[in-house]
Amino acid sequence: MTPAPLTPGFHAAARDRLRLRAQAAGLDGLLLCHVANIAYATGLFLSANERPMAVWLPVDGEAILFMPELERENAEGTGIADLRCYPEFPGHVPPVLWMLEEIGRKRVGLDQLEARLLDAARAATAALDLTDHGMLERTVKQPEELALVREAAHFADLFLHRLHAQAADIIRQGGTEQDLMADAMAHARGALLARHRDAFPGQPMGITASVHSGPRAALPHGAVLPRVPQPGETLIAGIGGSLGGYHAESGVTLILGTPSAEQRRIMQAMEACDLAAQEALARGASCQQVDDAALEELRKAGLGRAIRHRIGHGMGLQGHEAPWLAPGDATSTGPGMVFSSEPGVYRPGRDGYRTINTMITTETGVEVPSRFQTDTPIDARVIAL
Numbered sequence: 001m002t003p004a005p006l007t008p009g010f011h012a013a014a015r016d017r018l019r020l021r022a023q024a025a026g027l028d029g030l031l032l033c034h035v036a037n038i039a040y041a042t043g044l045f046l047s048a049n050e051r052p053m054a055v056w057l058p059v060d061g062e063a064i065l066f067m068p069e070l071e072r073e074n075a076e077g078t079g080i081a082d083l084r085c086y087p088e089f090p091g092h093v094p095p096v097l098w099m100l101e102e103i104g105r106k107r108v109g110l111d112q113l114e115a116r117l118l119d120a121a122r123a124a125t126a127a128l129d130l131t132d133h134g135m136l137e138r139t140v141k142q143p144e145e146l147a148l149v150r151e152a153a154h155f156a157d158l159f160l161h162r163l164h165a166q167a168a169d170i171i172r173q174g175g176t177e178q179d180l181m182a183d184a185m186a187h188a189r190g191a192l193l194a195r196h197r198d199a200f201p202g203q204p205m206g207i208t209a210s211v212h213s214g215p216r217a218a219l220p221h222g223a224v225l226p227r228v229p230q231p232g233e234t235l236i237a238g239i240g241g242s243l244g245g246y247h248a249e250s251g252v253t254l255i256l257g258t259p260s261a262e263q264r265r266i267m268q269a270m271e272a273c274d275l276a277a278q279e280a281l282a283r284g285a286s287c288q289q290v291d292d293a294a295l296e297e298l299r300k301a302g303l304g305r306a307i308r309h310r311i312g313h314g315m316g317l318q319g320h321e322a323p324w325l326a327p328g329d330a331t332s333t334g335p336g337m338v339f340s341s342e343p344g345v346y347r348p349g350r351d352g353y354r355t356i357n358t359m360i361t362t363e364t365g366v367e368v369p370s371r372f373q374t375d376t377p378i379d380a381r382v383i384a385l
Contacts, residue, residue, distance in 0.1 A: 027059070094120075252381060303345050310342075
């Protein structure tokens with residue numbers, strides 16, 4: 001079934017869930033300022049800039065949408081009748097403090113606040129709770145959200161399939177990392193727009209990508225360069241797809257030419273790492289326990305010193321969002337959560353390896369909507385030069 005944009009009814013139900021969360025916390029309501037929380041509660045996808053926006057969700061009473069004056073017309077269609085606009089930023093009164101004045105002296109949950117405004121915000125409220133209740137609610141996705149994540153994963157995979165099919169020809173002609181990325185990006189993005197542009201007017205969708213080869217593959221983050229990949233090297237491609245504002249990821253390490261025994265051994269250890277992450281999620285381990293279980297597979301393979309980052313992160317209305325599959329995050333996992341699994345092995349000055357799967361926790365285990373690795377086993381992850 002083709003996924004559809006989230007409806008006003010979805011966002012109205014989200015507001016009701018957020019109100020219940022505020023009530024359980026002993027608050028009079030939530031003032032949500034983070035753009036992802038606003039999108040979740042209202043369906044508004046507006047670019048974050050210096051002009052604050054917010055939605056006030058009282059436990060009792062009607063919601064209020066706060067906007068800068070120049071965004072007034074963009075508030076139409078949210079189902080929120082009470083729209084209040086301030087003239088401009090920074091203003092004589094900081095917009096967030098103006099919003100708190102409009103609300104009145106209440107017990108307020110506020111998801112983000114500049115430190116310089118903290119004392120004034122406390123003075124303007126009966127009680128101030130700086131917990132991000134919006135993010136906590138967004139952690140468990142509804143079926144409509146998961147449908148968008150699955151479709152986004154499909155287009156991330158599409159980039160990888162194109163790269164795998166075309167890389168050899170492009171490199172033989174002297175093509176660079178930038179050329180590889182441009183070709184696969186045009187293919188995947190074009191397919192995404194052709195299929196969904198008309199059905200999702202004004203909503204975010206797109207493809208983001210990185211392609212690194214050789215010694216530069218040892219950099220978890222780095223610029224894509226006009227560098228020609230060479231025989232025997234690794235080539236890492238990490239892809240993010242988004243549809244209707246919801247994100248998924250897919251990624252792979254390809255070998256230029258015949259893989260060596262050492263390259264195959266590392267890729268097998270990474271596959272074991274990925275499977276361990278899925279198995280830990282399936283049994284309901286905490287986020288940090290999932291990270292521990294997954295990375296232990298790399299340590300067992302003698303690759304512990306090549307680990308540079310956690311195994312994964314949450315995804316949804318943000319490409320990277322809480323909870324984190326990482327040390328220090330004891331969040332319990334359960335059905336409806338979406339995570340990345342990103343085994344990485346990085347050997348500076350030599351080579352690097354990373355794969356990425358999107359994982360959706362379910363009542364019965366873990367669903368992996370990014371299919372490139374499943375469809376392309378290790379021995380097929382070759383660019384035959």
